[in-house]
Amino acid sequence: MNAGSFILNILILGVPFSVALLLAGLGETINQRSGVFNLGCEGIMAMGAFLAFLPPYFLAKTPLAPSANLIGILLAVAAGALLGLLFALVVVTFRAPQGIAGIGLQMLGWGTAGTLFRRYVGGVTGVTGIPSLPIPGLSRIPILGPILFNHNPLVYLAFLLVPVFWYILFKTPWGLKVRAVGTYPRAADSLGIPVARVRYQALALGGAMAGLAGAYLSLAQAKMFADDLIAGRGFIAVALVYFGRWNPVGIMGGALLFSLAQSLQLSIQVAGIDFPYEFAVMLPYALVIVVLALVRKARMVGPAELGKPFDREQRV
Amino acid sequence: MQFEPIRSLELRGITKRFPGILACDHIDLAVGEHSVRALVGENGAGKTTLMNILMGLYQPDEGSILLNGREVRFRSPNDAFAHGIGMVHQHFMLVPNMTVTENVALGMKSTHRPFRLDLGAARKRIREVSERHELPVNPDAYVWQLSVGEQQRVELVKTLCLGARFLILDEPTSALTPQETDELIELLKKMSRELSVIFISHKLHEVKALSDTVSILRRGRIVFEGRTEDHSPADLAALMTGHEVALPCVECSDAAPAEGRGLLSVRDLRVRGDRGNLALDGLSFDVAAGEILGLAGVSGNGQRELAETLNGLRKPESGSVLLDGAELGGRGADAVIASGMGYIPEDRNTEGIVPSFSIRENLVLKDVGTVDWSRGGFLRLGPIARNAADLRERFDIRCPSVDTAAGSLSGGNIQKVILARELARKPKALVAVYPTRGLDMGAEEFIHKQLLALRAAGVGILLVSEELDEIMNLSDRIAVIYKGRILKVVPGRDATKRSLGLLMAGVLDE
Ligand SMILES: Nc1ncnc2c1ncn2[C@@H]1O[C@H](COP(=O)(O)OP(=O)(O)OP(=O)(O)O)[C@@H](O)[C@H]1O
Ligand SMILES: [Mg+2]
Numbered sequence: 001m002n003a004g005s006f007i008l009n010i011l012i013l014g015v016p017f018s019v020a021l022l023l024a025g026l027g028e029t030i031n032q033r034s035g036v037f038n039l040g041c042e043g044i045m046a047m048g049a050f051l052a053f054l055p056p057y058f059l060a061k062t063p064l065a066p067s068a069n070l071i072g073i074l075l076a077v078a079a080g081a082l083l084g085l086l087f088a089l090v091v092v093t094f095r096a097p098q099g100i101a102g103i104g105l106q107m108l109g110w111g112t113a114g115t116l117f118r119r120y121v122g123g124v125t126g127v128t129g130i131p132s133l134p135i136p137g138l139s140r141i142p143i144l145g146p147i148l149f150n151h152n153p154l155v156y157l158a159f160l161l162v163p164v165f166w167y168i169l170f171k172t173p174w175g176l177k178v179r180a181v182g183t184y185p186r187a188a189d190s191l192g193i194p195v196a197r198v199r200y201q202a203l204a205l206g207g208a209m210a211g212l213a214g215a216y217l218s219l220a221q222a223k224m225f226a227d228d229l230i231a232g233r234g235f236i237a238v239a240l241v242y243f244g245r246w247n248p249v250g251i252m253g254g255a256l257l258f259s260l261a262q263s264l265q266l267s268i269q270v271a272g273i274d275f276p277y278e279f280a281v282m283l284p285y286a287l288v289i290v291v292l293a294l295v296r297k298a299r300m301v302g303p304a305e306l307g308k309p310f311d312r313e314q315r316v
Numbered sequence: 317m318q319f320e321p322i323r324s325l326e327l328r329g330i331t332k333r334f335p336g337i338l339a340c341d342h343i344d345l346a347v348g349e350h351s352v353r354a355l356v357g358e359n360g361a362g363k364t365t366l367m368n369i370l371m372g373l374y375q376p377d378e379g380s381i382l383l384n385g386r387e388v389r390f391r392s393p394n395d396a397f398a399h400g401i402g403m404v405h406q407h408f409m410l411v412p413n414m415t416v417t418e419n420v421a422l423g424m425k426s427t428h429r430p431f432r433l434d435l436g437a438a439r440k441r442i443r444e445v446s447e448r449h450e451l452p453v454n455p456d457a458y459v460w461q462l463s464v465g466e467q468q469r470v471e472l473v474k475t476l477c478l479g480a481r482f483l484i485l486d487e488p489t490s491a492l493t494p495q496e497t498d499e500l501i502e503l504l505k506k507m508s509r510e511l512s513v514i515f516i517s518h519k520l521h522e523v524k525a526l527s528d529t530v531s532i533l534r535r536g537r538i539v540f541e542g543r544t545e546d547h548s549p550a551d552l553a554a555l556m557t558g559h560e561v562a563l564p565c566v567e568c569s570d571a572a573p574a575e576g577r578g579l580l581s582v583r584d585l586r587v588r589g590d591r592g593n594l595a596l597d598g599l600s601f602d603v604a605a606g607e608i609l610g611l612a613g614v615s616g617n618g619q620r621e622l623a624e625t626l627n628g629l630r631k632p633e634s635g636s637v638l639l640d641g642a643e644l645g646g647r648g649a650d651a652v653i654a655s656g657m658g659y660i661p662e663d664r665n666t667e668g669i670v671p672s673f674s675i676r677e678n679l680v681l682k683d684v685g686t687v688d689w690s691r692g693g694f695l696r697l698g699p700i701a702r703n704a705a706d707l708r709e710r711f712d713i714r715c716p717s718v719d720t721a722a723g724s725l726s727g728g729n730i731q732k733v734i735l736a737r738e739l740a741r742k743p744k745a746l747v748a749v750y751p752t753r754g755l756d757m758g759a760e761e762f763i764h765k766q767l768l769a770l771r772a773a774g775v776g777i778l779l780v781s782e783e784l785d786e787i788m789n790l791s792d793r794i795a796v797i798y799k800g801r802i803l804k805v806v807p808g809r810d811a812t813k814r815s816l817g818l819l820m821a822g823v824l825d826e
Contacts, residue, residue, distance in 0.1 A: 176421060189373070
């Protein structure tokens, strides 16, 4: 195999790999901009992946089969939003510490999905999954075509959502409120912005995105469900939000960087290059740690009140 | 935006309790059209709480609000805005990582289009308001880039942009320079022809200059109400604190400054600020034992960096800091504390105390490792509690109990906690930065007395302040800082406001 096609392969693989991180990361950006970090992202993704997998699995032989994927995705998104609201209830209304509550949600989602899967499905079973949809014309451009325009629809959706989320955050009234309640909730409150409600909305949207990210993993990327399908991607997504400085464009950069490292390590293994595969597998994760450590402190950018509950009548 | 004009606003029997504290105790207050009502009172008297109730931020436990004679209920600030009431809060309510325009748009609901934020409309409104009232602001600046004075202006513009015609100003001048204060008072005077204003301040000359009527609040109750012109500042101060207030001054104290070599000597200090600029550029001075050296200057000329460097919180590039012969430059805060330096920091909430710790704990925070407060790795709770009870008494710290979180106290009482701790440690030298900012007359008098008592006890004090009265009253010598250097040192008794003002502006005429 020559170097050119080796690199092309890494790029072609890397783009779809980044999608789950990108979707979850965009959602987590909204969470964190509103002042709440949701470590439970991983758990929501597990539930999303599992629920999205169910319709195609059970409806395969019924007349509903053609729309099974869509039903699965909607189910995952709805469940994600609900779990986001549940999380909001715990951390916004009851003011539970967000880190602990997030770990709880992660275990809840992961455990529930795994248990239900073993109980009602069991074993490793594949689904047809979401077929790819080459974009007519564009997909035949040399090099760029296969890298960018020969994927399943969710890939295109994810990348289209980057400018959409950017617009929401920086150009809509709701985005303005989200940023305000995350940075200085007392100021937002003094202007009549309902801090708790905005945080609920942000967490619902963030949860829905995590659910969608899970659905992508089971229906488009792996085309199957397994206990360890998410494999820490939810946590990586949380880390990427810091890396991307709470900006959708930055998140996209982070997601691509991580997934290219991922696809590089896979390619190394596949190409049979003599390199201890344990180290290859570590590569993307090590990269995240190194990059996070190198990122300059983001002063005056992100949500200053991240992680702190708000109580109007509480001074401290 | 069309509101019914506010001809009268009346608070009746407003009562608000916080855990362990009756913050407002059946308060009645009425304000008429086109008038300025001053609201004064000691720290913790309940002024801010009352205004937050009026804005719908707090719900009163009892009492009602009447607007033009009709009862209204404000469940959120939106209800208050809807009636044309607006407030400039004691602490800035500006989101630092957003622009001025965005901050205004946040409250201007008319800019909230379904899928689009109409920043153009907000910018236009800002322009209108700032031209009309001659309040220049840059709509595209980020709030964190603005000086304190500019932020104060933005707050005012923001409140006016939201259509306020009944303006509540909670200590709007406490962080302004004297010139900025004068400008604001002039502006408010002009504006009061069209609006009604409630003006909260601890500075009685401002109250005299601006207000028609004055109400005095003490421990949650209105204790006095009257026309401002009938009362002198001294009368008002006495009514406010319950006793005659006479700010002490260094000349009236009998202890003469100890002559001799510098107790605290700073030589050629060069320090970088947060933005990498040289904030201190070859600064030198000496403070003798038993001397108060006042450091006058417009804030932002290196005062903060100097205070931080002297206390081991910032590393100097070069130069030396000697306390009683020991080099402190570049050593950590622990070494500085151990060598007998006391510090009253500028930002009392984030530097002077741990807000969530109790008063008791905050009072021993600096020496908790010493045998006085701990033994064998365990806290000695008995002595710590006795210490707290004793200092609470001596410094008149108003609190429900010494177990209360220090952060829940009013500003003046937090300052007393810090002062109590620093003075009880018996320091050799003390750096006091804006020690009376935001404090009431009584607290100011008390703190000034304590500083003079320390001076008499042989402590060398560096007093950083923008209040010329404070500096001139207390200092043996006055050093003027300008752009990171000492421009000139003058004996306290020779200084006049005018000469200091010129020096602070960087004018050095011989
Ligand atoms: N959210 C709160 N929780 C608990 N106690 C509070 C709260 N807000 C105010 N208090 C207490 O109520 C009393 C009145 O406080 P308030 O802030 O109204 O005083 P103030 O007159 O504005 O004082 P200052 O001049 O220092 O601003 C104080 O004793 C304060 O400790
Ligand atoms: Mg107050």
